[in-house]
Amino acid sequence: MDGLAGRVAVVTGGASGIGRGLVERLSAEGMRVMAVDIDGDAVADVAAAAGAVGRRLDVTDGPATGALVAEVEAELGPIDLFCMNAGIATAGGVELSDAEWQRTWDVNVMAHVHAVRAVLPGMLARGSGHLLHTASAAGLLTNIGAAAYAVTKHAVVALAEWLAVTYGDRGITVSCLCPQFVAPMLDVFDVGGEMRAWVDGLAVTTEEVADAVVEGLLDARFYILPHPDVAGYYASRAAEPERWLAGMRKLQARLSYQPPSLG
Ligand SMILES: NC(=O)c1ccc[n+]([C@@H]2O[C@H](COP(=O)([O-])OP(=O)(O)OC[C@H]3O[C@@H](n4cnc5c(N)ncnc54)[C@H](O)[C@@H]3O)[C@@H](O)[C@H]2O)c1
Numbered sequence: 001m002d003g004l005a006g007r008v009a010v011v012t013g014g015a016s017g018i019g020r021g022l023v024e025r026l027s028a029e030g031m032r033v034m035a036v037d038i039d040g041d042a043v044a045d046v047a048a049a050a051g052a053v054g055r056r057l058d059v060t061d062g063p064a065t066g067a068l069v070a071e072v073e074a075e076l077g078p079i080d081l082f083c084m085n086a087g088i089a090t091a092g093g094v095e096l097s098d099a100e101w102q103r104t105w106d107v108n109v110m111a112h113v114h115a116v117r118a119v120l121p122g123m124l125a126r127g128s129g130h131l132l133h134t135a136s137a138a139g140l141l142t143n144i145g146a147a148a149y150a151v152t153k154h155a156v157v158a159l160a161e162w163l164a165v166t167y168g169d170r171g172i173t174v175s176c177l178c179p180q181f182v183a184p185m186l187d188v189f190d191v192g193g194e195m196r197a198w199v200d201g202l203a204v205t206t207e208e209v210a211d212a213v214v215e216g217l218l219d220a221r222f223y224i225l226p227h228p229d230v231a232g233y234y235a236s237r238a239a240e241p242e243r244w245l246a247g248m249r250k251l252q253a254r255l256s257y258q259p260p261s262l263g
Contacts, residue, residue: 001080001081001130001173001218001220003218004026004029004031004214004217004218005030006031007032007080007081008032008034008077008078008079009031009033009034009080009081009082010034010035010036010069010072010082010119011033011035011036011085012037012083012084012085013036013086013134014033014043014046014047014052014054015037015046016037016039016042017184017206018134018209018210019037019085019086019134020046020206021205021207021209021210022209022210023035023050024046024050024210025210025211025213026052026081026083026210026214027051027052028050029214031081032077033047033052033053034052034053034054034075035052035054036054036055036056036059037056037086038058038059038086040054040055043056053075055071059084059086059107059111059115060107060110061114062117062118065111065115065118066114066118069115069119078126079119079129080129080130081129081131081217082115082116082119082129082130082132083132083134084116084133085134085177086107087107088103088107089146089189090103090146090148091145091146091149091190092260093147094147094262095262096147100148101148104148104152105155108152108153108156109155109159112133112156113159116131116163119131120167120172123172124167127171128171129171130172130217131163131172131174132177132213133159133160133175133176133177134177135153135154135160135176135178136149136153136156136178136179137178137179137225137227138150138154139153139154139156139157139176139178140154140178140223140230140237141234142248143189144252144257145192145195146189156176157176160176160222161222175221175222175223175224176222176224177209177216178223178224178230179209179225179227180229180230181199181200181203181204181227182203182204182206182209182226183200183203183205192256193258194256194257195255195257198255202227208226209226211226212225212226
């Protein structure tokens with residue numbers, strides 16, 4: 001994006017954590033921000049304090065997402081930036097129920113599909129727009145103790161890549177935010193053993209994530225990596241997969257993580 005001031009942004013999951021940080025920072029940059037969250041009261045408070053507008057939205061509801069986009073465009077103007085950030089962190093492995101896998105898929109992946117379906121036609125008609133997908137370093141690497149989380153975050157990265165290839169020559173810029181660990185920490189990273197202490201040591205703040213996002217948006221960067229080391233891990237995963245997998249198993253052992261029994 002050439003500049004942020006005066007432009008219109010939507011942030012999903014804006015009531016808490018990274019989304020809240022984005023609502024505050026993008027508003028401070030002079031953007032007109034619509035913050036949405038399934039927790040309507042909390043997002044209204046965050047939005048009011050930031051000078052943004054807040055609404056309740058369950059991002060898994062496709063028709064409601066379409067209605068929200070129409071509402072924003074009528075109230076604030078054409079959407080320049082859509083931040084698909086709401087996500088849930090589901091700890092556990094293949095033993096999770098089908099319903100837990102499905103719920104994780106619906107929030108972490110299908111919500112991005114609903115949002116893109118709603119916002120992209122207008123962006124294409126205008127010949128400009130920026131899509132920001134919050135994935136995770138788990139989408140480039142993996143997440144010890146959280147299979148559904150890692151799988152759905154890989155799917156978000158795949159969707160973002162596909163959109164960048166398909167629409168990148170028609171004025172659409174796509175960014176994929178892949179933080180490693182961000183405080184306040186998600187319970188998904190507290191799966192036993194020494195995992196929590198290791199994660200806490202690597203966590204950055206939501207303000208640091210917002211700094212990285214603003215820089216990445218202005219540079220039209222595809223991967224936005226608040227933890228720069230992730231780029232190196234991703235490269236070694238591609239270059240030497242067996243060595244990288246062995247390293248991850250060593251890390252898992254060092255953290256004393258034990259997967260749940262499969263019955
Ligand atoms: N915290 C981390 O360490 C970390 C690391 C990498 C990626 N992420 C990703 O960043 C994003 C934000 O995570 P966070 O740490 O800020 O989490 P968070 O739990 O603090 O915030 C997530 C927000 O999304 C909202 N939400 C959940 N389901 C929703 C739904 N169906 N509709 C609308 N809103 C919904 C929640 O109410 C909450 O306000 C997620 O996609 C997460 O996977 C987080």
